[in-house]
Amino acid sequence: xxxxxxxxxxxxxxxxxxxxxxxxxxxxxxxxxxxxxxxxxxxxxxxxxxxxxxxxxxxxxxxxxxxxxxxxxxxxxxxxxxxxxxxxxxxxxxxxxxxxxxxxxxxxxxxxxxxxxxxxxxxxxxxxxxxxxxxxxxxxxxxxxxxxxxxxxxxxxxxxxxxxxxxxxxxxxxxxxxxxxxxxxxxxxxxxxxxxxxxxxxxxxxxxxxxxxxxxxxxxxxxxxxxxxxxxxxxxxxxxxxxxxxxxxxxxxxxxxxxxxxxxxxxxxxxxxxxxxxxxxxxxxxxxxxxxxxxxxxxxxxxxxxxxxxxxxxxxxxxxxxxxxxxxxxxxxxxxxxxxxxxxxxxxxxxx
Numbered sequence: 055x056x057x058x059x060x061x062x063x064x065x066x067x068x069x070x071x072x073x074x075x076x077x078x079x080x081x082x083x084x085x086x087x088x089x090x091x092x093x094x095x096x097x098x099x100x101x102x103x104x105x106x107x108x109x110x111x112x113x114x115x116x117x118x119x120x121x122x123x124x125x126x127x128x129x130x131x132x133x134x135x136x137x138x139x140x141x142x143x144x145x146x147x148x149x150x151x152x153x154x155x156x157x158x159x160x161x162x163x164x165x166x167x168x169x170x171x172x173x174x175x176x177x178x179x180x181x182x183x184x185x186x187x188x189x190x191x192x193x194x195x196x197x198x199x200x201x202x203x204x205x206x207x208x209x210x211x212x213x214x215x216x217x218x219x220x221x222x223x224x225x226x227x228x229x230x231x232x233x234x235x236x237x238x239x240x241x242x243x244x245x246x247x248x249x250x251x252x253x254x255x256x257x258x259x260x261x262x263x264x265x266x267x268x269x270x271x272x273x274x275x276x277x278x279x280x281x282x283x284x285x286x287x288x289x290x291x292x293x294x295x296x297x298x299x300x301x302x303x304x305x306x307x308x309x310x311x312x313x314x315x316x317x318x319x320x321x322x323x324x325x326x327x328x329x330x331x332x333x334x335x336x337x338x339x340x341x342x343x344x345x346x347x348x349x350x351x352x353x354x355x356x357x358x359x360x361x362x363x364x365x366x367x368x369x370x371x372x373x374x375x376x377x378x379x380x381x382x383x384x385x386x387x388x389x390x391x392x393x394x395x396x397x398x399x400x401x402x403x404x405x406x
Contacts, residue, residue, distance in 0.1 A: 075372065082368060122248075125334070129268060132185070148167070148309060149215065166305055175298035177203065
């Protein structure tokens with residue numbers, strides 16, 4: 055039965071992607087282009103050259119962090135929709151340290167990363183504390199805090215940390231930036247940090263007693279409380295850790311890709327991460343795969359448009375369809391009738 059559930063959890067995202075691509079192909083054909091040619095250009099843009107592969111990894115890195123942020127919180131049964139705000143607070147902390155503390159080099163890099171994680175964790179703790187102490191909806195509080203973080207960032211790059219006449223902060227010094235893995239490619243050690251975080255999160259959730267208890271709280275808070283688990287403590291822990299993951303992602307993005315705070319920085323990463331965590335069935339390692347898939351679509355979209363004339367908005371449609379089909383598929387397989395059907399089949403096979 056467990057093997058069948060694992061197979062279903064893998065099949066739902068894969069079928070969702072396949073159905074989304076089929077509908078995308080129909081749309082492309084309706085626009086008068088060749089779907090096969092368009093998909094060829096799409097993957098050529100993502101994998102055609104080492105530079106394209108590196109660009110795909112760069113785009114995947116922040117998505118992995120925000121996806122893991124949502125995944126960790128959701129495993130505890132709480133809804134952290136503040137990933138974008140926590141991501142921005144991590145970036146703000148890293149920018150503040152990197153540009154105003156007068157430090158440079160690898161020590162400054164490590165400090166910026168740590169401060170980013172701390173800032174994200176503190177920002178994530180706010181909805182957690184308000185939920186535990188006051189019973190406020192974490193969904194509303196975390197979403198509102200996203201706007202606060204955006205406005206705070208705007209204040210910094212337009213006045214407090216503004217660099218000259220341009221509404222942006224000063225750039226992170228070269229020696230403090232995350233170094234590239236290969237000197238001639240854009241990909242930095244940020245992708246390694248992201249993958250390491252995914253492995254650690256997966257190990258904690260599925261191979262430790264504390265991770266088991268956190269997941270037990272997520273499955274049934276009432277039952278967990280009757281079994282002696284400190285539900286409120288795990289709820290608060292999940293917000294702090296998920297916020298720290300997003301904050302670390304923000305500092306990685308700032309030190310490795312953007313180097314400065316500007317208008318529009320980090321927009322959409324938080325809600326993209328929520329979607330990817332749900333598509334991946336809240337599995338940290340699967341979240342990495344889904345984030346990479348979305349990065350492939352985004353990297354190859356411009357090449358597809360240049361080669362075939364198909365607008366990049368078609369890729370946006372495909373991404374949206376993947377989310378819709380994945381969420382719908384997950385809801386369907388969790389229906390009592392579907393669960394009963396699989397249970398009957400399992401019993402019949404055991405009887406034979």
